[in-house]
Amino acid sequence: xxxxxxxxxxxxxxxxxxxxxxxxxxxxxxxxxxxxxxxxxxxxxxx
Numbered sequence: 001x002x003x004x005x006x007x008x009x010x011x012x013x014x015x016x017x018x019x020x021x022x023x024x025x026x027x028x029x030x031x032x033x034x035x036x037x038x039x040x041x042x043x044x045x046x047x
Contacts, residue, residue: 002017013025027035
């Protein structure tokens, strides 16, 4: 497994690449913490 920090176009992410070649990119905020997706954007309002 390889792990590194990637900075591109003002976006910072932590990249994890496995021996199989599959890769995960986790977005980071300015403090280096993981940015979580806001689940409320997926919840539909019931009328």
